[in-house]
Amino acid sequence: GENVGLHLPTLSVQEGDNSIINCAYSNSASDYFIWYKQESGKGPQFIIDIRSNMDKRQGQRVTVLLNKTVKHLSLQIAATQPGDSAVYFCAENIGGADGLTFGKGTHLIIQP
Amino acid sequence: KAGVTQTPRYLIKTRGQQVTLSCSPISGHRSVSWYQQTPGQGLQFLFEYFSETQRNKGNFPGRFSGRQFSNSRSEMNVSTLELGDSALYLCASSLNAGARAFGSGTRLTVV
Numbered sequence: 001g002e003n004v005g006l007h008l009p010t011l012s013v014q015e016g017d018n019s020i021i022n023c024a025y026s027n028s029a030s031d032y033f034i035w036y037k038q039e040s041g042k043g044p045q046f047i048i049d050i051r052s053n054m055d056k057r058q059g060q061r062v063t064v065l066l067n068k069t070v071k072h073l074s075l076q077i078a079a080t081q082p083g084d085s086a087v088y089f090c091a092e093n094i095g096g097a098d099g100l101t102f103g104k105g106t107h108l109i110i111q112p
Numbered sequence: 113k114a115g116v117t118q119t120p121r122y123l124i125k126t127r128g129q130q131v132t133l134s135c136s137p138i139s140g141h142r143s144v145s146w147y148q149q150t151p152g153q154g155l156q157f158l159f160e161y162f163s164e165t166q167r168n169k170g171n172f173p174g175r176f177s178g179r180q181f182s183n184s185r186s187e188m189n190v191s192t193l194e195l196g197d198s199a200l201y202l203c204a205s206s207l208n209a210g211a212r213a214f215g216s217g218t219r220l221t222v223v
Binding site: 032034036042043044045046049069075089098099100101102103104105 | 116147150154155156157158159160168191202204210211212213214215216217
């Protein structure tokens with residue numbers, strides 16, 4: 001796949017458990033954050049976003065938490081399913097219009 | 113609504129050649145940005161176009177260029193290809209700013 005050789009951090013969870021994927025972002029001026037999911041052979045798929053004036057946002061089975069003090073972002077996936085297996089990237093942005101800066105990604109593996 | 117469409121899906125080129133990749137954004141989206149994804153460097157921002165103007169640029173050499181047409185479709189060009197240009201090139205579109213929708217990418221192999 002696209003990330004072979006990148007030695008991504010790997011998170012292995014049991015099907016049905018909750019997953020927490022962490023990301024440390026780089027720029028304290030970043031004010032917009034996005035989580036993407038990338039399956040093999042596909043482009044990144046939007047999961048959820050959050051702006052810096054919030055510290056938590058919930059979607060369907062997913063929650064993003066933002067801690068600006070320590071520049072940390074996390075993605076929580078409830079009741080993990082086999083279809084959640086993918087590489088997850090956090091991305092940061094300043095002002096919304098500039099290019100996204102992506103983290104290295106985490107490979108989520110679901111154990112049956 | 114059709115998603116972001118990138119053509120071709122796969123491409124093999126020889127060192128020294130040039131290549132043009134194409135991207136059709138989601139209908140109504142006026143911002144198109146390009147990213148390079150490699151195993152060693154991950155996802156890196158190349159440039160962004162909005163209303164036919166380059167609005168932002170990443171840290172890539174001048175061999176990488178792009179343009180956007182009046183219908184928001186975009187092309188990127190890489191001249192004098194090097195082996196290290198082998199990568200997945202991803203196009204993303206958005207209304208203006210905010211969350212980008214990505215295409216499936218063009219896999220470029222330089223031999």
